[in-house]
Amino acid sequence: MKILAFDIGGTEIKYAFCDENFNLTEKKSIPTNAHEGGKRIIERIVEIIKSCNGVDRVGISTAGQVDSVKGEIVFATDSIPGYTGTKIKEIIEAETGIPAAVENDVNSAALGEAIFGAAKGCSDFICLTYGTGIGGAIYFDNKLFTGSSFSAGEFGHIITHAGGRKCSCGGVGCYEAYASAGALVRNVAEKLGKKMNGREIFANFDNPEIRLLIDEWIDEIVIGLKSLVYIFNPSLIVAGGGIMNEAYITDEINKRMQKELMASYRNVKIVKALMGNDANKLGAAYLAAKI
Ligand SMILES: [Zn+2]
Incomplete structure (x- = not known):
């Protein structure tokens, strides 16, 4: 399985491929350009996904409070304007046809530590x-x-x-x-x-x-x-x-x-x-x- 994993922060969007053994490869980073707003951030993520071949799943860790069932932003501060209410999972799945999971960044980090790290x-x-x-x-x-x-x-x-x-x-x-x-x-x-x-x-x-x-x-x-x-x-x-x-x-x-x-x-x-x-x-x- 080939997963494309993103980490959306206030200043940088980091992403990498991840295989079924959870090895991360081809790590990259681009500026978030948060001032352009939440909608544009997700558009750029969709562009990245479309430019990659053979992606089976998309995993998104993001700043803001996240409804992880619907995969949308419940609340985000003005550090990313217009991000609140963004339906990340729905947009990605509609635009790319690839199933996506979305979770808040600290929750994602805790999960990463629980499965692979300090916990x-x-x-x-x-x-x-x-x-x-x-x-x-x-x-x-x-x-x-x-x-x-x-x-x-x-x-x-x-x-x-x-x-x-x-x-x-x-x-x-x-x-x-x-x-x-x-x-x-x-x-x-x-x-x-x-x-x-x-x-x-x-x-x-x-x-x-x-x-x-x-x-x-x-x-x-x-x-x-x-x-x-x-x-x-x-x-x-x-x-x-x-x-x-x-x-x-x-x-x-x-x-x-x-x-x-x-x-x-x-x-x-x-x-x-x-x-x-x-x-x-x-x-x-x-x-x-x-x-
Ligand atoms: Zn406070």
């Missing part, structure tokens, strides 16, 4: 990605749990500081306003008056001011994770996002969680995601293979 063999875990914001996914009883309107696991917007900082969702005090990689970058810029990205911040790990900000930021990560552990009692939490390549972060989270959690919850382990950029495509390809 292989684990029946129940949660997954969080720490980037500009915080994404989340719930894998429960060997499958994704998506909620009553396909939006479960939006962990970035649980409230960890009532009445606190403004958040991109329109609310205040959300977890991602304090614990995302973006929040760390902003804290460093505010305190040191210097704009540094995550990698630059960790390159200055020995600077006591930066070290303090990193440690305070990890406390914020732990605050949210503790609530999630008390809700889900998972044995595993998979933490994704480029910043998690800094082993200090997951080491510290594990240490602090062990100290702070009630004893019966301390079996939980926090590990970094292993599949990187491929997790989304593999998860989407896995869903497409099952159609």
Whole structure:
């Protein structure tokens, strides 16, 4: 079986072929050009599918909340204008005649980690990605749990500081306003008056001011994770996002969680995601293979 797997993000659309053994080949990437709108993105994807020979299935991982049964976007922010309501599966199948599966990006990544990566063999875990914001996914009883309107696991917007900082969702005090990689970058810029990205911040790990900000930021990560552990009692939490390549972060989270959690919850382990950029495509390809 030849699957064409896409990962639609805010800045890049990545895609690759995937065989029945889930080996990804011919990996490519094009700019999303999000400003052109959701309709144009799907038109370009249809053009790519039509230009490839012998495709049996299409798997799509995409930003936004996704009705994975109908394969359409339930809600997307204005970062991709007009994306909400886009019937991705219907359009692709009508235009190409090839069956397609569509899933939200963090859910796809969690599935990729569940089948092939950091959570292989684990029946129940949660997954969080720490980037500009915080994404989340719930894998429960060997499958994704998506909620009553396909939006479960939006962990970035649980409230960890009532009445606190403004958040991109329109609310205040959300977890991602304090614990995302973006929040760390902003804290460093505010305190040191210097704009540094995550990698630059960790390159200055020995600077006591930066070290303090990193440690305070990890406390914020732990605050949210503790609530999630008390809700889900998972044995595993998979933490994704480029910043998690800094082993200090997951080491510290594990240490602090062990100290702070009630004893019966301390079996939980926090590990970094292993599949990187491929997790989304593999998860989407896995869903497409099952159609
Ligand atoms: Zn929020």
